[in-house]
Amino acid sequence: LxxxxxxxxxxxxxxxxxxxxxxxxxxxxxxxxxxxxxxxxxxxxxxxxxxxxxxxxxxxxxxxxxxxxxxxxxxxxxxxxxxxxxxxxxxxxxxxxxxxxxxxxxxxxxxxxxxxxxxxxxxxxxxxxxxxxxxxxxxxxxxxxxxxxxxxxxxxxxxxxxxxxxxxxxxxxxxxxxxxxxxxxxxxxxxxxxxxxxxILDLSVDRRIKEQRGQIYLNDRQMKILKYLQTNPRITISEIQKMFDISRDTANRVLKPLLENTLVKKIGKGRAIYYVLV
The missing domain is CATH 1.10.3290.10 (Fido-like domain)
Structure with missing residues (x-):
């Protein structure tokens, strides 16, 4: 010792x-x-x-x-x-x-x-x-x-x-x-x-982030969303709510840094809105 x-x-x-x-x-x-x-x-x-x-x-x-x-x-x-x-x-x-x-x-x-x-x-x-x-x-x-x-x-x-x-x-x-x-x-x-x-998915997400935006901080929830989108074509706010058992407002706050750093983008309008990887 x-x-x-x-x-x-x-x-x-x-x-x-x-x-x-x-x-x-x-x-x-x-x-x-x-x-x-x-x-x-x-x-x-x-x-x-x-x-x-x-x-x-x-x-x-x-x-x-x-x-x-x-x-x-x-x-x-x-x-x-x-x-x-x-x-x-x-x-x-x-x-x-x-x-x-x-x-x-x-x-x-x-x-x-x-x-x-x-x-x-x-x-x-x-x-x-x-x-x-x-x-x-x-x-x-x-x-x-x-x-x-x-x-x-x-x-x-x-x-x-x-x-x-x-x-x-x-x-x-x-x-x-x-x-x-x-x-x-x-x-x-x-x-x-x-x-x-x-x-492999974890490495893929890390590489995507570094290639697009350099070294940025994402919390566990945001990383989980990115990993989910590696194997699924889209995600909605409702799905994020269910994923983490959180309110709609909290789900939007979780998603915000991903949108600001252009890691995901919004598709559609109104109730038909969903999010995909950039």
Whole structure:
């Protein structure tokens, strides 16, 4: 707290830095037009994710020891395959990722299946979850979910880790029915993509304001009106009233700076008046 690093904070910083490096790596693969996922790519994603956290002999290398997944009470909740099986299991996994079957399937489902199978194999001593989510992001990115680094699954799943792990554990190893997991996973993709859309709209509004009028101050209500008009052709005073639960006079005051700065303009007369982006 006096300029000194605490061990846990140091690890968190390294994880964040690794996360940034992984997203940059995924972006570069997309720019190269890569359409095949290789073992080297997966190992590099893990190495970037765990650099400075794991020993060099473990970062970017398959595990050589048996591991177990334990809960907060120290109880074993999952026993991954033996270390001797990891290499062959990963070879089969990567072959499926690049198979015609996987390429013809819906990308979100392929990404969700890959995420689960990777975690099931648990090929590394640590960092399997982060690497699985990065791999899922890579699959979506290479299959057309080109969001220029806005899109990453970690944000959604990290918000409720208990639900994330609970969803993984809904899979019955006897039947390999992953329906519940895929429902949860696809929900995460949908929420994440919604956030991407909102981030792009926010940037679009900011850019419009700066290009037209330089740096000006707008309050939250005025920003919300501009964002609304990014996806809707028009807005009326009545709609602004309902949007914020305010009086007609207040709605007109909220709108006034947008008109004065020529960010929106009035169309029509009398009761038919509405407002559009300039």
């Amino acid at each position: 006096r300029g000194e690093d605490i061990a846990a904070w140091e690890k968190d910083k390294k994880e964040v830095w690794g996360y940034v490096k992984v997203l940059e790596y995924i972006d570069k693969l997309g720019e190269k037009g890569v359409d095949t996922i290789t073992e080297d790519m997966i190992l590099e994603i893990h190495r970037l994710n765990t650099h400075g956290i794991l020993h060099d002999s473990e970062a970017g290398h398959y595990r050589t020891v048996q591991v177990a997944v334990v809960n907060g009470l120290g109880r074993v909740t999952f026993q991954p395959p033996e270390a001797a099986q990891v290499s062959s299991l990963m070879n089969g996994f990567i072959a499926w990722l690049n198979s015609q079957e996987a390429k013809e399937a819906y990308p979100v489902l392929v990404s969700g299946i890959a995420h689960y199978e990777f975690v099931r194999i648990h090929p590394f001593v640590d960092g399997n979850g982060r690497t699985a989510r990065a791999l899922a992001t890579l699959i979506l990115y290479l299959r057309g979910f080109d969001t220029k680094r806005f899109f990453a699954l970690d944000d959604y799943y990290n918000e409720d880790c208990n639900r994330y792990y609970a969803a993984l554990q809904t899979v019955d190893p006897r039947t390999i029915d992953i329906t519940q997991w895929l429902e949860y996973f696809t929900e995460g993709v949908a929420v994440s993509m919604g956030r991407v859309k909102q981030a």
